[in-house]
Amino acid sequence: MNDIRALVLTEYGGPDSLKVSPVAPPVAGAGQVLVRVHAAGVNGLDWKLREGYVRDAFPLQLPTILGIELAGVVEAVGAGVTRLRTGDRVMGPLGGLGAYADLVAVNEANLSPVPDALDFVQAAALPLASVAAWKSLHLAGEIRSGQRILIQGAAGGLGGFAVQYAHQAGAVVYATARDSHSGYVRGLGADHVIAYDKEQFENLVSDIDLVLDYTGGDVLSRSWAVLAENGTIVSTASPDIAANTPVGRRGLWFQNTPDTARLQAIADDVVHGRLQSEVSAVVRLDELAAAIERNRTHPQRGKTVVRFSD
Numbered sequence: 001m002n003d004i005r006a007l008v009l010t011e012y013g014g015p016d017s018l019k020v021s022p023v024a025p026p027v028a029g030a031g032q033v034l035v036r037v038h039a040a041g042v043n044g045l046d047w048k049l050r051e052g053y054v055r056d057a058f059p060l061q062l063p064t065i066l067g068i069e070l071a072g073v074v075e076a077v078g079a080g081v082t083r084l085r086t087g088d089r090v091m092g093p094l095g096g097l098g099a100y101a102d103l104v105a106v107n108e109a110n111l112s113p114v115p116d117a118l119d120f121v122q123a124a125a126l127p128l129a130s131v132a133a134w135k136s137l138h139l140a141g142e143i144r145s146g147q148r149i150l151i152q153g154a155a156g157g158l159g160g161f162a163v164q165y166a167h168q169a170g171a172v173v174y175a176t177a178r179d180s181h182s183g184y185v186r187g188l189g190a191d192h193v194i195a196y197d198k199e200q201f202e203n204l205v206s207d208i209d210l211v212l213d214y215t216g217g218d219v220l221s222r223s224w225a226v227l228a229e230n231g232t233i234v235s236t237a238s239p240d241i242a243a244n245t246p247v248g249r250r251g252l253w254f255q256n257t258p259d260t261a262r263l264q265a266i267a268d269d270v271v272h273g274r275l276q277s278e279v280s281a282v283v284r285l286d287e288l289a290a291a292i293e294r295n296r297t298h299p300q301r302g303k304t305v306v307r308f309s310d
Contacts, residue, residue, distance in 0.1 A: 002225070006065045006101035007288050012052035018289040023248055026098075026105040028078035035090060035106050037072040038122035042288070042304040043157070044237075047296040049097075057239035066292075067099030068126040070106075071114055071123035072308075073240065081108045089114040091256050091267075093131070095294040100288060102308060117271045125279050125303040129157030130266040131255040132236060137165050139254050140232040141177040143210075145170030150205060153214035154190060154274055155181035157278075161266075162212055163188040171291075174205050181301045184298040188276060202226050205230065213237055224249055278302025286301075 003022035011017050028034040046066050048054050050191045071091040074084050082091065092111040098104055106303075114123040127209040136145065136158070149166045153159045154175030166173045167189025177185045178196035186193050194201045213220045216237030223233055224246055232250040245251035269275040280300040283291045288306045295304060 003228060004102035005285060006098075007067065007285065008063050009050055009066055010063045011056070012050065014051070015289050015293045017050060018066070018287075020285055022148075023101065025103050026101075027273070028076050028081075028105050030079045031081065031110065032078040032105045033074045033084050033090075033108050034076040034078075035070060035111075036075045036105050037099065037102055037104055037308050038120035039071050039072050039305050039307045040067050040071040041126075041157070042283075042291055042295055043068060043128060043307060044295060044299075046292045050292065054239060056238060065098045065101050065153045065309065067094070069093045069100040069124060069127040070104060071127075072104075075103065077108075078105075085109060087280040089120075089123075090127045091127055092260065092263065093127045093256065095258055100285070100306065107258075110260070112260045112263045112267070114273050115229055115267050118267060120303045120308055121282055122270070122277065123267070124305050125157065125277055126167050126267055126270065127258075127263055127301065128256065130161050130270075130275075130277070131259050131262050132254070133158045133161035134165055134262060134266070135256060135259070136234050136236055136254040137162050137210075139234050139252055140210060140250075143169040143171055145209075146226070147171045147209045148207060148259040150176070150201070150208045150211045150223070152176050152212060152219050152223065153299075154185045154188075154193070154263055155267075156214060156299055157303040158214045159212075160188055160278055160302055161213075161275070162183070163190050167191075170279060174208065176200075176201050176215075177301075178299075183303050184278075186206075207231075210234065221237065265287070269273070279305055281305070282307050 100239040155177040175190035211233040213235035243249040281304040
């Protein structure tokens with residue numbers, strides 16, 4: 001089989017360390033299917049991996065192919081595959097790296113069917129953010145009506161779903177976002193939106209039961225001051241949160257795992273209008289390295305998706 005295209009990280013660094021290169025096509029192993037990728041979701045983890053910021057938590061053997069979620073069509077099946085067949089439209093997280101390629105070998109257990117009403121771009125925006133938002137929201141326990149929740153980075157893919165889930169559970173939702181995205185976040189169900197480029201959230205909120213930290217860095221450090229006495233911070237952005245949690249506080253690190261049943265339920269909610277899934281930009285493979293850099297410097301609302309084919 002001829003070489004395929006992939007976005008390859010050649011070394012830790014800036015945008016120039018990512019190259020669209022020919023690579024050998026993968027083969028579906030036992031329990032895997034070979035997926036012809038039609039679209040893949042862009043995530044903040046991409047630039048953090050590229051720059052080596054999380055190399056202690058996620059060490060890489062370079063060169064490597066980035067990308068952690070995809071949507072496409074099953075092209076071949078490996079031994080032991082029982083649920084999926086050639087020609088099935090599927091979506092899912094990889095549970096690792098490699099989605100930015102024309103063909104990807106994926107564990108059958110990670111993949112869910114794409115509803116007929118969703119195109120591949122819409123489907124590729126769902127696997128990571130929608131499931132991770134649900135699980136991180138519930139990591140510290142079930143959400144109570146009236147619970148005060150602060151969502152840091154509420155306009156992004158994770159944050160947008162978390163705002164909706166928390167609102168639907170009856171929580172009082174506080175959210176931080178760029179001023180230009182405030183209306184969007186309020187429309188998702190946030191009760192109070194704080195424009196982080198204009199004001200400091202710690203001067204405006206207090207007694208927060210749960211902080212969802214989708215940002216990390218200085219934002220996480222400042223979030224401890226707004227917690228209620230028995231409050232919790234759940235972070236998807238700071239792998240070292242447990243080691244840096246102040247005495248008497250509770251900080252939890254969240255790592256996502258595939259959940260096909262949850263993803264199918266969420267996709268059904270999107271199809272029927274019970275959840276909003278925002279795709280703010282669609283790019284080509286040759287534009288992907290620049291899109292990853294924009295995700296770092298000018299985060300957009302919702303998701304950016306790379307489309308491999310129509």
